[in-house]
Amino acid sequence: MCEVLIVGGGVMGLWAAVMAARAGFTTRLLERGAIGSGASGGLLGALMPHMPDRWNEKKQFQFDALMSLEGEIAGLEAATGLSAGYRRSGRIMPLGKPHLREIALGREQDAARHWCTPSRRFHWHVREADAGGWPPAEAAPFGVVHDTLAARVAPRSLLAMLRAALDQFPHVRCEEGAAVISLEPARGRLSLADGRALTFDHLVLAAGVESFFFIDGLTQPRRAPSGGAVKGQAALLRADIDPALPIIFSDGLYIVPHENGQVAVGSTSENRFDQPYSTDDQLDALLARATTFAPALLGAPVIERWAGLRPRATGREPMVGRHPDHERLFVLTGGFKVGFGLAHALARSVIDEIAGRPSGELPETFRCAHHIAALR
Known part of the structure; x- marks a missing residue:
């Protein structure tokens, strides 16, 4: 049986392992730390669609992925008995300037054309904000956009569910604390920090930011790095907020109600930083902004402050599929802000390519x- 080795135990790597296991491949997943210890183990879990205007294949791919994710999660929840904290709660975007309202009104018809399936239609409504509402009228002087397509998931719950799903396949093995230090795709071989050498038929590189280090070492010549890290900071608060309320999004600020009285607030996008895994006054400023749009968060205790590094490819899009110089090496990284909504679809594309049934949808x-x- 063909063996697929997956490097990386975040949301991309776990979905790749699930798809490989379903395809019948002997599957081995290696994670240098603990499952979800990277950017995937964050707090937000917002599943945000692209704007419905200027439709293209990228936006269609994301729409289809957001549609199929709901069923994927429902099936895995039934199989494992665990919850991923998924809810199609929608999204509210406050409109702070008159021209933003005009732009938003123009997008209503775009959503009517593009945000639909044969059985479901999602909406983009422009309406007035409610006094004392979510958000209050004074925070949205020109109204709000309310879309019904956006959803959310609890990141750590999703990772735990995917990990539990892998335990149900006898031909899957997951190893934590297995740090890869070198790759030799031409020989089908890699080396681990503990001195072991492993062989593989196919390797899926899904190690987040670390992936770019390996890609750059294997890609010559090149004029630029394949990608880098963007730091994000977020916080989890305890508040008496209805978990069915929509996500609030405004100029990089996300307020995401979760289950059990928890609300996630984030996130910064920092291209320059000295301390990648510590929080600072930038998160404090974000929390202060959040209370403008959600006054119910005033005085809410902070359960956790979080910082992590998200992978962004140099071309800004996800980096997916066979490396052109190495037929055994497949890449699955660069999700940045869209990773949770696309990971299952991108992973399926990679595994289909390994299986010899490449999808034209990517x-x-x-x-x-x-x-x-x-890069060249």
């Missing part, structure tokens, strides 16, 4: 070969 700009050509 946008060309997502393909690893496209990224590598741009």
